[in-house]
Amino acid sequence: MSGTVRTEKALSYLPGGFAIAATDGLLVGDAWRRKLFLLEKDSQEQAADLSSVARFCLSDAIVATEGGIYVADVGFDFLDPLVDPVSNGIIVHIKNGGRVSLVAEDLFFPNGMVITPDERTLIVAETLGHILTAFDIGKDGSLGNRRAWAQLPDDINPDGICLDGDGAIWAATTTARALRILEGGQIVDEVIAERSVFAVMLGGPQCKHLFMCTSASCDPLITRRTSSATIEIATVNVSGVSGIPDQLIVHRSIRQ
Numbered sequence: 254m255s256g257t258v259r260t261e262k263a264l265s266y267l268p269g270g271f272a273i274a275a276t277d278g279l280l281v282g283d284a285w286r287r288k289l290f291l292l293e294k295d296s297q298e299q300a301a302d303l304s305s306v307a308r309f310c311l312s313d314a315i316v317a318t319e320g321g322i323y324v325a326d327v328g329f330d331f332l333d334p335l336v337d338p339v340s341n342g343i344i345v346h347i348k349n350g351g352r353v354s355l356v357a358e359d360l361f362f363p364n365g366m367v368i369t370p371d372e373r374t375l376i377v378a379e380t381l382g383h384i385l386t387a388f389d390i391g392k393d394g395s396l397g398n399r400r401a402w403a404q405l406p407d408d409i410n411p412d413g414i415c416l417d418g419d420g421a422i423w424a425a426t427t428t429a430r431a432l433r434i435l436e437g438g439q440i441v442d443e444v445i446a447e448r449s450v451f452a453v454m455l456g457g458p459q460c461k462h463l464f465m466c467t468s469a470s471c472d473p474l475i476t477r478r479t480s481s482a483t484i485e486i487a488t489v490n491v492s493g494v495s496g497i498p499d500q501l502i503v504h505r506s507i508r509q
Contacts, residue, residue: 254486262292269311275320282311301351315366321394322347325363338381346394356396365414370494376402378411385411403438413452416494423463425450431465444487455493463487
């Protein structure tokens with residue numbers, strides 16, 4: 254299995270993640286201006302302005318079946334080495350029509366998200382909290398009943414995530430490992446990559462290939478000079494799920 258690379262759209266801003274819209278267009282986050290844009294074949298229009306709620310930098314996003322959008326804000330300027338990490342991260346919900354509301358807060362660097370096939374639960378990776386956190390999804394898109402889905406060791410920083418058909422989660426770790434994690438925190442499988450893994454997705458024949466967005470570095474000063482961004486592939490035993498995955502697997506390779 255192999256692929257090719259082509260530029261689909263040149264952007265004038267730093268993309269903080271993207272997802273597939275209900276209309277099949279591409280939703281792209283402007284990370285620093287905290288705006289969401291809808292990219293169609295020959296056009297780009299603003300879908301939502303999150304700057305009144307999101308105060309720092311947009312991270313990952315995911316689109317629910319009913320068309321609502323969840324977008325994370327990491328909560329601090331993570332590119333500034335003089336800024337101490339804080340658990341100020343939030344998740345914003347955007348309803349059809351662009352109305353924005355805060356649905357979760359006090360998250361420690363919220364990153365990859367998945368929605369379970371029954372559409373009742375959203376799970377988010379708190380990268381610097383070393384935890385996968387679950388919420389019940391309300392009929393209005395609100396999030397409640399916050400709980401630990403999997404508390405991880407302090408040396409594991411979950412980033413992009415995806416679900417498999419048995420309900421386990423594959424997680425990128427920002428190291429050269431992708432981990433398969435059960436609810437409760439048990440790690441039952443791992444894939445070793447050639448570079449650090451920042452996002453994952455199941456796909457390919459029988460949906461049993463784990464696609465990993467990898468890079469030797471995530472430091473913008475380094476990646477602007479020398480890009481090592483690669484999509485690596487590994488075969489796994491359990492196929493992907495038909496629910497709503499983390500749909501942002503390629504945003505870091507584009508940023509790098």
